[in-house]
Amino acid sequence: MKFKNIMLAGAASIALIGAASANTPDGFYLGLAAGANWVEDVNSAPGFFANTPEFDTGYYVGGTVGFKFDFNLRTEFELSYRSNNYELFRTSDEGDVTALATMVNVLYDLDVGNGMALSIGGGLGLARIAFEDSFFLDDRDFVFAYQGIAEFEAMVDDNVGLFVGYNYFVADNFDINIINSNSVYSDNYVAHTAKIGVRYHFYTPAVVAPPEPPPPPPPVAAKTFIVFFNFDKSDLTPEAQAVVAEAAAAFKSTGSVSIAVVGHTDTVGSAAYNVKLSDRRAASVKSGLVANGVPADVISTDGRGFSEPLVATGPGVKEPQNRRATIDLTGSGT
Numbered sequence: 001m002k003f004k005n006i007m008l009a010g011a012a013s014i015a016l017i018g019a020a021s022a023n024t025p026d027g028f029y030l031g032l033a034a035g036a037n038w039v040e041d042v043n044s045a046p047g048f049f050a051n052t053p054e055f056d057t058g059y060y061v062g063g064t065v066g067f068k069f070d071f072n073l074r075t076e077f078e079l080s081y082r083s084n085n086y087e088l089f090r091t092s093d094e095g096d097v098t099a100l101a102t103m104v105n106v107l108y109d110l111d112v113g114n115g116m117a118l119s120i121g122g123g124l125g126l127a128r129i130a131f132e133d134s135f136f137l138d139d140r141d142f143v144f145a146y147q148g149i150a151e152f153e154a155m156v157d158d159n160v161g162l163f164v165g166y167n168y169f170v171a172d173n174f175d176i177n178i179i180n181s182n183s184v185y186s187d188n189y190v191a192h193t194a195k196i197g198v199r200y201h202f203y204t205p206a207v208v209a210p211p212e213p214p215p216p217p218p219p220v221a222a223k224t225f226i227v228f229f230n231f232d233k234s235d236l237t238p239e240a241q242a243v244v245a246e247a248a249a250a251f252k253s254t255g256s257v258s259i260a261v262v263g264h265t266d267t268v269g270s271a272a273y274n275v276k277l278s279d280r281r282a283a284s285v286k287s288g289l290v291a292n293g294v295p296a297d298v299i300s301t302d303g304r305g306f307s308e309p310l311v312a313t314g315p316g317v318k319e320p321q322n323r324r325a326t327i328d329l330t331g332s333g334t
Contacts, residue, residue: 023072023109024117024153024161025203031064033165033197037082039097040190053131055097058084060167060193068109068201078103078123082169082191088136095133099171099189101145102126115155119165122148127171129189137185141174159201167193223250225327227285231266231318234280236288244285247327248292257331259294261285263303266322267315271305278303281325289327 039055059082066076082099107121123146130140151165171189178185225247227240236244251259263278263285282301290296309322 023111024068024115024155024199025158025201026068026070028065028067028202029076029199031066031076031163031197031199033060033062033064033163033195035060035193035195035197037084038192039082039084039086040192042187042189053086053088053095053097056085056087058082060195062195062197064105064199066105072109072111072117074107074109074119076105076107078105078125082193084191086133088133095131095137097132097189098128098130099145099169099191100128100130101169101171103145103147105147105149107149107151112152113154115161117153119151119153120149122146127189129171129174129176131176131185136178137176138179139176141176143171143174143189145169145171153199155201158205159203161199161201162197163199164196165194167191167195169193223254223256223329225250225329227281227325227327228320229281229323229325231268231320231323232277234263234277234284236284240285241288244288244327245292247329248289248294251289251294251329254329256329257298258329259289259299260328260330261289261299261301261325262328263301263325264308264310264322265306266319267306267309267313267317271307274305275303278305278325285325285327 037058037060039058041055042053060080062078062080064076064078066074068074078101080099080101080103082101084097085094086097087094103123103125105121105123107119109117109119112118125145126142127145128140128142131137147170148168149165151163153161153163155161169191173186174189176185177183225243227236227243229235229240230237247259250256261282263280263282265274265278265281269277279301280303282303286296286299286301289299306322309319310324311319311321313319313322
């Protein structure tokens with residue numbers, strides 16, 4: 001009985017440790033279990049009162065095929081075998097009692113943790129009770145059986161769960177003939193079973209599509225600033241310096257990633273001279289941007305001379321709006 005108490009206490013402790021919220025998988029499953037079995041003392045048969053069997057601790061093996069529904073109810077078919085040795089009181093005769101049972105069980109799973117379930121339920125079925133010894137008993141009987149079940153299961157991966165459990169099993173009112181006697185040994189077979197087992201769930205985890213990446217930030221619209229110069233000059237006037245500072249501030253605040261500076265001239269002078277003058281004007285604007293905190297490596301410069309006038313004129317015309325440099329902010333930051 002000491003071993004029995006230890007087994008039962010251990011199973012109860014594991015169940016309580018797990019008590020806390022999700023569940024075991026829905027669908028079909030197969031289970032295998034083994035454990036210790038204890039048979040309660042039975043009444044003496046007529047003419048057999050001095051020879052009541054005393055049962056030793058025995059064993060249990062069983063298998064189940066079941067299905068769990070999505071509302072935590074499951075049904076299963078169980079085939080089990082129990083065996084215990086016994087001694088006949090005041091004799092040296094020893095024997096064996098076995099219970100082969102087919103049961104249909106119904107259990108309800110309580111959510112007790114992530115991938116864990118505490119189950120309670122019962123079952124009905126048929127049992128073959130057999131007594132065999134060399135002196136008094138050698139017979140078997142098929143009787144109605146029922147049982148109560150408590151189990152705790154914890155999943156070790158998506159498909160495999162380990163469980164411990166307790167079964168209170170009763171085979172009702174067996175009749176066993178006594179050897180060389182007209183007497184019949186009648187009683188109930190009552191057993192307590194502590195078991196441990198493994199259960200395979202035919203479960204396929206749902207494939208979760210990865211979240212869509214966030215949309216890229218919208219590109220920063222190109223923005224253009226125009227710096228004007230005095231005739232035949234490339235240095236920045238106070239007004240030009242203010243425009244350059246404004247362009248630098250816009251670069252920093254809008255997330256632009258590049259700046260293109262293009263210098264232009266009016267139509268006075270030769271084409272070669274004006275290309276060089278437009279290059280100097282673009283370089284002056286770049287220097288002003290760098291002085292206002294814009295990295296030099298993001299600024300490109302070019303000089304177009306008088307090839308792209310803002311105001312169309314003939315040659316040799318001092319048009320102030322053509323003496324300019326454009327600052328174009330493009331691209332987007334991250």
